[in-house]
Amino acid sequence: MAKSIDVSDLDIFYGDFKAVEGVSMTIPARSVTALIGPSGCGKSTFLRSLNRMHEVIPGARVRGKIVIDGQDLYGDDVDPVEVRRQVGMVFQRPNPFPTMSIYENVLAGSRLNAKRIPKAKADEIVEKSLRAANLWTEVRHRLGKPGAGLSGGQQQRLCIARAIAVEPQVLLMDEPCSALDPISTSAIEDLIHDLRSDYTIVIVTHNMQQAARVSEDTAFFNLAGAGMPGRLVEMNPTRKIFSNPEESATEAYISGRFG
Amino acid sequence: MANTKSPATHRTAGSNSQEPSVPGSTSTARPTRSNTLPLRHPRLPRWAGWLVAGVAAAASAIVTLSLGWGLVGWGILAIVLFGIALPVWSLLVENRRAAKDRLVSTLVWVAFALAVLPLVSLLATVVENGLHVINAQFLTYSMRNVIGEGGGVYHAIIGTLLITVAAAVISVPIGIMTAICLVEYGARHKVARAITFLVDVMTGIPSIVAGLFAYALFALVFGPGVRLGIGGAVALSLLMIPIVVRSCEEMLKLVPDELREASYALGVPKWRTIVKVVLPTAMAGIITGVMLAVARVIGETAPLLIIAGSTDSVNTNLFGERMMTLPVFIYYSYTQPGVPAEFGQARAWGAALVLIVIVLALNLLARLLGRVLSPKTAR
Numbered sequence: 001m002a003k004s005i006d007v008s009d010l011d012i013f014y015g016d017f018k019a020v021e022g023v024s025m026t027i028p029a030r031s032v033t034a035l036i037g038p039s040g041c042g043k044s045t046f047l048r049s050l051n052r053m054h055e056v057i058p059g060a061r062v063r064g065k066i067v068i069d070g071q072d073l074y075g076d077d078v079d080p081v082e083v084r085r086q087v088g089m090v091f092q093r094p095n096p097f098p099t100m101s102i103y104e105n106v107l108a109g110s111r112l113n114a115k116r117i118p119k120a121k122a123d124e125i126v127e128k129s130l131r132a133a134n135l136w137t138e139v140r141h142r143l144g145k146p147g148a149g150l151s152g153g154q155q156q157r158l159c160i161a162r163a164i165a166v167e168p169q170v171l172l173m174d175e176p177c178s179a180l181d182p183i184s185t186s187a188i189e190d191l192i193h194d195l196r197s198d199y200t201i202v203i204v205t206h207n208m209q210q211a212a213r214v215s216e217d218t219a220f221f222n223l224a225g226a227g228m229p230g231r232l233v234e235m236n237p238t239r240k241i242f243s244n245p246e247e248s249a250t251e252a253y254i255s256g257r258f259g
Numbered sequence: 260m261a262n263t264k265s266p267a268t269h270r271t272a273g274s275n276s277q278e279p280s281v282p283g284s285t286s287t288a289r290p291t292r293s294n295t296l297p298l299r300h301p302r303l304p305r306w307a308g309w310l311v312a313g314v315a316a317a318a319s320a321i322v323t324l325s326l327g328w329g330l331v332g333w334g335i336l337a338i339v340l341f342g343i344a345l346p347v348w349s350l351l352v353e354n355r356r357a358a359k360d361r362l363v364s365t366l367v368w369v370a371f372a373l374a375v376l377p378l379v380s381l382l383a384t385v386v387e388n389g390l391h392v393i394n395a396q397f398l399t400y401s402m403r404n405v406i407g408e409g410g411g412v413y414h415a416i417i418g419t420l421l422i423t424v425a426a427a428v429i430s431v432p433i434g435i436m437t438a439i440c441l442v443e444y445g446a447r448h449k450v451a452r453a454i455t456f457l458v459d460v461m462t463g464i465p466s467i468v469a470g471l472f473a474y475a476l477f478a479l480v481f482g483p484g485v486r487l488g489i490g491g492a493v494a495l496s497l498l499m500i501p502i503v504v505r506s507c508e509e510m511l512k513l514v515p516d517e518l519r520e521a522s523y524a525l526g527v528p529k530w531r532t533i534v535k536v537v538l539p540t541a542m543a544g545i546i547t548g549v550m551l552a553v554a555r556v557i558g559e560t561a562p563l564l565i566i567a568g569s570t571d572s573v574n575t576n577l578f579g580e581r582m583m584t585l586p587v588f589i590y591y592s593y594t595q596p597g598v599p600a601e602f603g604q605a606r607a608w609g610a611a612l613v614l615i616v617i618v619l620a621l622n623l624l625a626r627l628l629g630r631v632l633s634p635k636t637a638r
Contacts, residue, residue, distance in 0.1 A: 051524065053520065053523060053524060056519075056523060081528050082526065084523060084524055095517040095518055095521040096521075097521070097522075097536060098518075098540060108522075109527075112525065112527040112531055112532070112535050113527055113528075113531065114531075159521070162525070163525070166525060
């Protein structure tokens with residue numbers, strides 16, 4: 001089910017400003033790829049371009065190709081809404097819908113699109129997604145309560161359950177643990193480990209130990225200088241990046257000499 | 260950091276402490292400077308404020324009685340004496356900052372009282388003059404065939420409610436959709452800024468101008484001399500639309516962008532995101548804004564004088580003939596009460612009280628709805 005992503009020569013612009021330049025990489029299917037790099041190097045911008053979320057900002061555009069399952073996401077007649085149904089996203093700060101209960105939040109992907117699902121099937125989807133997100137046992141007795149009433153870590157797991165309830169091919173995670181405490185963080189990392197067998201996961205993280213723990217491949221982004229576009233410096237299996245990286249810039253970043 | 264003063268600069272307790280010289284202060288002897296942080300200063304006792312107030316009131320009473328001033332003069336003099344005496348006493352015992360604090364607190368409280376006083380006085384006057392007029396007959400009879408005593412405001416209440424509801428039906432959809440257009444679709448375009456500017460200008464339209472516009476519009480279609488309830492509704496909606504647009508715009512802007520992004524990331528199209536995520540999240544604020552806009556226009560007299568007209572009978576048809584409304588009723592009852600005058604004027608006060616009660620009820624309803632509909636955070 002989960003697919004790999006081929007990126008060729010991608011440039012991302014905000015208006016006239018080139019934010020990311022010349023990225024080419026292959027993100028393997030059914031595995032976790034981490035994107036690391038200093039602040040402002042374009043890794044979040046690149047991540048958002050994978051499901052066309054950067055288009056929410058007026059003036060944002062892209063040159064190059066991103067191909068999933070043989071189809072270019074930026075092809076002429078491709079609908080961004082359909083792209084986002086196949087490529088889901090979890091954000092840095094948990095954002096459950098405040099007007100909906102936990103049950104409705106998990107089903108939001110279908111409900112908001114007015115897809116009619118019979119109640120029995122809906123219950124099944126909710127239970128399956130919450131179990132997959134390791135949240136079922138904690139909330140099974142209060143599915144009718146508002147989604148915003150959970151703790152931070154639970155809210156983030158709810159958002160993950162919501163994202164996987166629509167069964168996307170790829171799951172993008174933009175620093176999902178940076179707003180959480182260490183225990184919630186480790187719960188989410190265990191969750192990522194469990195989800196790996198069913199989804200292609202791309203995770204942006206500031207925390208290098210987390211990248212080392214969680215991912216199979218790591219891509220290091222960097223800025224050539226202030227005001228310059230971000231570039232992909234090196235992409236390799238995680239073990240290699242963290243023990244003997246090919247580029248010196250990677251080595252400098254990993255060992256904490258900058259960033 | 261540890262205190263690094265050397266023993267040579269240590270001052271004796273005697274030379275540095277200050278015996279309290281002002282009666283009533285509760286300072287202890289000042290500790291020697293080299294050993295402790297200067298965290299404490301002398302303070303006035305808790306009852307200092309009351310004492311000064313009492314003394315000011317008494318002193319003012321003496322002056323007032325001897326000079327023959329009334330209650331207002333006494334009040335003003337007492338406040339002035341209080342406002343001078345307490346800060347000065349504070350300056351002598353405490354420090355400059357505490358004195359400034361007391362002075363400004365006094366000024367703020369006086370300003371608050373000045374602001375609230377007219378409102379209280381208004382309510383008291385209306386209640387005093389109008390309460391005795393209100394009874395079951397007053398609320399259920401119109402003025403048809405009534406001369407002198409008797410009659411009621413039923414026709415005016417019905418007219419006000421019908422016209423205001425019609426105005427809301429016209430302005431709320433227009434207002435909400437304009438706000439959505441401004442916030443969700445036009446956020447950076449020049450057109451949006453132009454529209455916002457024009458809406459701001461519209462908030463300043465004099466109500467009589469809105470009434471004249473509605474009259475001219477209907478006179479084009481129906482000929483001069485037209486009087487229609489729906490005309491009044493159109494005039495009122497001209498006044499309501501800018502208020503609804505502004506408050507809806509603010510409420511929509513308050514919905515955090517991350518909710519919209521969460522919805523887009525699930526593959527939900529933009530219009531569905533607005534209808535099913537943004538609007539429900541902002542609904543409490545929108546309803547409150549609409550109710551407040553209604554409460555604001557419900558008492559507009561000038562446009563209704565021109566276009567809705569005046570009548571003595573009940574008229575429930577917005578599209579046929581004149582319709583009486585509470586503000587217009589008050590105007591005619593008070594200025595053309597007939598003979599004997601006291602009945603007409605009493606009815607005017609009664610109608611004023613009814614109108615104020617309706618506005619109060621709308622405001623309370625707005626708050627209640629706001630609390631009931633707001634996104635819940637309870638566990």
